[in-house]
């Protein structure tokens with residue numbers, strides 16, 4: 250089969266390295282914490298948080314993940330087409346017209362509102378469903394016990410449904426203050442008590458919950474950010490039960506080096522002005538790759554030393570100030586280690602006033618991923 254050329258930049262010196270061993274180590278460390286028989290569904294939505302869905306899914310399965318969670322049906326279909334046969338749960342909304350497609354591929358879907366049952370034409374193959382309870386996230390899910398029980402009644406009444414799971418999602422599991430978390434958990438537990446029959450999967454834990462609130466593991470957890478080796482929040486970084494190993498690094502190489510004179514300017518708007526003679530380098534990476542414009546001023550690493558991104562970030566290029574001359578081709582670390590220093594996705598997120606999830610998700614398809622194992 251001839252491979253279609255893509256627009257991924259394999260011919261450009263900018264790349265992501267994903268350490269699959271780190272992903273596997275994170276899963277195995279999590280397994281140590283879990284009671285026997287508790288499954289791990291690896292959350293691989295959004296191209297595995299930017300890490301690459303197929304490679305991460307394969308590594309996760311090898312490490313013992315028992316299923317996958319994705320956000321949209323297409324991600325699930327993509328995994329099926331690639332040959333994954335384990336359970337796959339779509340966490341997000343799907344078109345009613347697509348339930349047959351989900352059933353056909355044995356993909357589990359989330360049921361979260363009563364409208365779902367109106368005029369639904371069910372396929373012959375059983376449709377696996379997880380009932381989502383909104384215990385305080387205020388996003389998808391049935392809000393009241395009555396609604397939940399009504400939904401389950403509809404599901405149990407029709408053999409073309411398979412009641413496979415029930416779940417909820419926590420809004421504050423990544424905070425040290427636990428009162429809101431406790432209230433949500435209490436609500437979920439009280440609904441579980443009303444069920445005449447528990448489905449195969451009862452789940453509530455995202456990474457933060459699995460790390461810090463093991464009493465809410467039930468019999469399956471949905472492991473996302475921690476699997477990628479990143480802390481769910483900065484606040485809980487110092488109380489994690491094991492060391493998370495970040496899997497993703499982002500590198501580029503110096504494309505041009507030049508000396509600026511005092512008064513010389515750099516990039517759009519000419520907002521940066523050299524105050525003295527200085528060495529600067531142009532790097533072939535920009536906001537179209539996920540280095541958002543707000544990265545201006547952030548320090549990347551060159552040969553183990555910090556180098557500031559100066560002037561405006563362009564679509565495909567940025568300029569950094571060097572502490573001395575470096576030759577063209579010198580590797581620059583944007584996320585990862587360089588000498589004795591490192592830059593994590595969390596560092597970048599802190600600088601940008603966002604969360605590490607957004608940093609790795611923003612890395613676009615144009616940047617090639619290389620896999621280390």
Ligand SMILES: *Cc1c(COP(=O)(O)O)cnc(C)c1O
Nearest residue numbers: 292340418455456471472473474
């Ligand atoms: C994305 C997501 C997760 C994974 O969350 P992490 O914080 O990355 O572990 C779990 N559950 C739901 C419903 C999600 O949307």
